[in-house]
Amino acid sequence: MLKRIQDKQLKSIGEKVLNEERLDYEDGLALYHSQDLLSLGVLANYVREKKNGNIAYYIVNQHINYSNICKNLCLFCAFGKDSEDPLAYELSLEDIENKIRERLRDPISEVHIVGGIHPSLPFSYYVEMLKRIKAIRPEVHLQAFTPVEVAHLAEQAGKTVAETLSILRGAGLGSLPGGGAEVFSSRIRKTLCPKKISSEGWLSVCKTAHQLGLKTNATMLYGHIETAAEKVDHLLTLRQAQDETGGFMAFIPLAFHSKNTDLEGLPETTGMEDLKNIAIARLMLDNFPHIKSFWIMVGPKLSQIALGFGADDIDGTVLEEKITHMAGAQTAQAQTREEILHLIREAGREPVERDTLYQIRPLRKDG
Ligand code: V47
Numbered sequence: 055m056l057k058r059i060q061d062k063q064l065k066s067i068g069e070k071v072l073n074e075e076r077l078d079y080e081d082g083l084a085l086y087h088s089q090d091l092l093s094l095g096v097l098a099n100y101v102r103e104k105k106n107g108n109i110a111y112y113i114v115n116q117h118i119n120y121s122n123i124c125k126n127l128c129l130f131c132a133f134g135k136d137s138e139d140p141l142a143y144e145l146s147l148e149d150i151e152n153k154i155r156e157r158l159r160d161p162i163s164e165v166h167i168v169g170g171i172h173p174s175l176p177f178s179y180y181v182e183m184l185k186r187i188k189a190i191r192p193e194v195h196l197q198a199f200t201p202v203e204v205a206h207l208a209e210q211a212g213k214t215v216a217e218t219l220s221i222l223r224g225a226g227l228g229s230l231p232g233g234g235a236e237v238f239s240s241r242i243r244k245t246l247c248p249k250k251i252s253s254e255g256w257l258s259v260c261k262t263a264h265q266l267g268l269k270t271n272a273t274m275l276y277g278h279i280e281t282a283a284e285k286v287d288h289l290l291t292l293r294q295a296q297d298e299t300g301g302f303m304a305f306i307p308l309a310f311h312s313k314n315t316d317l318e319g320l321p322e323t324t325g326m327e328d329l330k331n332i333a334i335a336r337l338m339l340d341n342f343p344h345i346k347s348f349w350i351m352v353g354p355k356l357s358q359i360a361l362g363f364g365a366d367d368i369d370g371t372v373l374e375e376k377i378t379h380m381a382g383a384q385t386a387q388a389q390t391r392e393e394i395l396h397l398i399r400e401a402g403r404e405p406v407e408r409d410t411l412y413q414i415r416p417l418r419k420d421g
Contacts, residue, residue, distance in 0.1 A: 055068070055072070055096060055100065056068040056069065056072070058092075058093065058096075059090070059093045059096075060090070061088065061090060061093075063084045064084065064085075064088055064090060064093055064094075067081050067084060067085065067097070067337075068093070068097055071097050071100060071101060071337065072100070074340075076340060077337055077338055077340070079286055079287075079290060081337075081338075082282075082285075082286030082289060082290070082334065082338050083282055083283060083286055085330075085333075085334045085337060085338075086282035086285065086286065086330070086334060087282060089326075091326055091329060091330060091333075094329075094330060094333040094334065094337075094363070095329065095333055095362060095363040095364075097333070097337055098332070098333035098334075098336040098337050098363050098364030099362055099363065099364065101336050101337060101340070101364065102336055102345070102364050102365070102366055105343065105366070106343075106344070106366035107404075108402075108403055108404050109366060109403065109404050109406045110361050110365075110366060110367070110368060110398040110401065110403035110404065110405055110406070111344070111366060111367040111368070111406050111407075111408040111412065112367070112368050112369065112370055112371075112391075112394045112395075112398065112405060112406075112407060112408070113163060113164055113369065113370035113371075113407065113408055113409065113410065114160065114161055114162050114163055114164075114370055114371050114391060114407065115162060115163065115164040115165065115166050115369075115370040115371060116153070116154075116157055116160075116162050116164070116165050116166070116371075117165075117166045117167075117168075118145075118150060118153055118165060118166070118167045119133070119167075119168055119169055119377065120144070120145045120150060120167060120169040120183065121142075121143060121144040121145060121169045121170055121172050121175070122134055122135050122141070122142060122143055122169070122170050122380075123135060123136070123137045123142050123143075123144055123170050123172045123173070124136075124170025124171050124172065125170075125171050125172075125173045125249065126170070126171045126202075126247060126249040126250050127249065128236075128246055128247035128249075128250060129245070129246045129247065129315065129316040129317055130236075130246050130247070130275065130278055130310060130312075130315055130316075130317055131315060131377070131381070132311075132313065132314035132315045132377075132380040132381035132382070133170070133377040133380045133381070134170045134171075135170070137173065137174075144172070144175070147179070147182055147183060147186055150183055150186065150187065151186050151187075151190060154187050154190045154191055155190060158190070158191070160371075162191070162194055162371075163193075163194060163195060163407075163409045163410070163415060164194060164195045164196075164197055164370070164409065164410045165187055165191075165194050165195075165196055165197070165198075166197050166198075166231060167183070167196065167197070167198035167199065167231075168198075168199070168200055168203070168231055168233055168377070169199075169203065171202065171203065171206045172206075175210075176210065177207055177210045177211035177218075177221075180199065180207055180222065181221060181222065181225045182225075183198075184196055184198065184222060184225040184226040184227055185225045185226060187226065188225070188226035195228040195229070195409055195410040195411070196226050196227055196228045197228060197229045197230065197231050197271075197410050198222070198227055198228075198230070198231070199222070199227070199230060199231075200230065200231050200232070200233035200234040201230060201234055201235075201251075201255075201256045201257075201259035201260055201263075201270070202233070202234030202250060202251055202256065202259075203234075204218060204219060204222075204230065204259050204263075205251045205255055205256075205259050207222070215258070215259050215262045216262050216265075216266060219262060219263055219266055219268060220266065223266070223268065227268070228268075228410060228411075229268055229269045229270060229271075229303070229410055229411070230259075230260070230263055230268060230269075230270040230271070231270075231271055232270060232271030232272040232273040232302075232304070232305070232306055233273055233308075234250065234251075234256055234273075235253075235256055235272055235273045235274060235275075235288070235292075236250070236273075236274070236275045237274060237275060237276070237280045237284050237285065237288050238253035238256075238284075238287060238288045238291050239253075239280070239284040239287060239288070240252075240253070241284070242279065242280055242284060245279065246278065246279070246317075253291070257291070257295050260272070260295065260299075260301065260302070261295065261298065261299055261301070263301065264299035264300070264301025264302075265299065265301075268301070269301055269302070269303050269411060270301060270302060270303070271302065271303055271304045271305070271306060271346075272292050272302050272304075272305050272306070272342075273305070273306045273307070273308050274288050274289070274305070274306075274307050274308065274331075274335075275308045275310055276307055276308070276309065276310060276323070276327070276331050277309050277310035277320075277322075277323035277327060278310045278312075278317055278320060279317075279320075285331075285334075286338070289334070289335060289338040289339060290338065292305065292339060292342075293338065293339055293340070293341060293342075296339070296341045296342060297341060300341075302342055303342075303343060303344055303410075303411070303412060304342065304343070304344035304345065304346045304367060305335050305339050305342045305344070305345055305346070306345075306346040306347075306348050306369075307328075307331040307332060307335055307347075308348065308351055309322075309323040309327075309328055309331075309351040309352050310323060310381075311351070311378050311381035311382050311383050312381065312382070313381050313382025314380060314381055314382060315381055323352070325356055325359075328352045328356055328360070329356070329359065329360060329363045332345060332347055332360045332363050332364045332365050333363045333364045335364065336363075336364025336365070337364070343412065344366055344367050344412065345364050345365045345366060345367065346365060346366075346367040346368070346369055347360035347361070347365035347367070347368055347369075348369045349368055349369060349389065350369070350378050350383065351378055351383070353384075354368075354389060354393070354397055355397075357369075357397070358397040358398070358400065358401045359401070361398065361401045361403050362401065362402075367408075368394060368397065368398065370394075371388055371389055371390065371391060371394065391407075
């Protein structure tokens with residue numbers, strides 16, 4: 055496997071991978087600086103197949119972005135709006151119920167809920183939202199509110215994060231999505247998202263959730279002003295947190311889209327960059343069970359290729375994704391289950407429908 059690798063440093067990283075030795079900061083930097091994408095892919099695919107065999111997971115889910123009103127207004131975000139902005143919106147609980155009812159006939163196992171940091175919606179809105187969705191579809195898993203939203207809800211409620219999460223769990227919360235991590239570097243946070251909770255705050259919400267038995271995901275937003283060193287630091291910080299709690303399920307690198315943001319004009323991420331971020335995540339995050347290539351961000355075709363570069367999950371059917379589309383994503387808003395199955399099978403992988411917690415869903419008659 056290592057024969058085709060010319061570069062000495064990459065070869066020695068390859069030896070570590072084969073010997074199941076942990077990669078360190080220098081290795082991470084070398085991986086980012088390497089242009090030998092195929093070798094990175096071979097190494098990442100080796101780890102991917104050891105962990106997840108030939109399986110490529112997907113999920114049948116529905117996304118709900120309940121409001122884009124946000125008091126953080128991060129420079130990279132086209133979704134968040136001031137409440138006075140003509141594009142600002144806020145779904146009522148009835149609107150949300152209607153969205154759930156509209157898809158009652160679809161075999162959805164997860165509702166994925168993310169919104170802005172809304173300055174005034176009361177805590178009861180969020181609790182009631184979960185309860186009402188569960189009343190309509192008791193069997194769905196609610197993956198709701200990033201750690202940033204949870205920290206904000208705790209403030210709104212005047213409660214600790216642990217108390218807040220317990221109340222939300224009582225109302226139907228099943229797990230937390232991994233958004234809001236961005237890049238942990240304080241330089242990046244000061245420049246791009248000065249109002250957002252700190253990286254320590256983000257990690258602390260995750261750790262509290264994990265201690266309560268709630269699983270979470272983790273993300274990294276790449277393709278803006280971050281450096282390779284900052285990305286490696288981000289991955290190592292997540293790996294350390296996972297060593298402590300074991301509560302992360304999947305890591306999702308998020309490709310930055312600049313349209314309609316304060317960073318408009320920055321070039322789109324390239325295929326090389328997208329695949330490198332998947333492969334390096336797979337190699338550095340040796341304790342994360344899953345690496346997800348979110349097709350909404352990089353397109354279904356690249357997500358398909360990513361299944362050979364470290365990713366074992368292609369996310370889901372989605373519906374009505376707003377965060378990336380407001381920032382200019384040209385991808386569709388939804389893929390049918392058939393389209394996802396086709397992508398996975400053409401990649402030579404075995405499609406497996408999962409639920410949010412990566413339990414395998416029963417096979418369907420139609421295939
Ligand atoms: O935190 C914001 C990112 C995240 C842009 O857990 C942008 O499975 C690209 O949480 N270009 C929210 N990205 C989305 C999120 C998520 C997405 C997919 C899967 C999961 C999961 C979680 O979207 C934000 C931010 O990092 N984002 N603006 C943009 N212009």
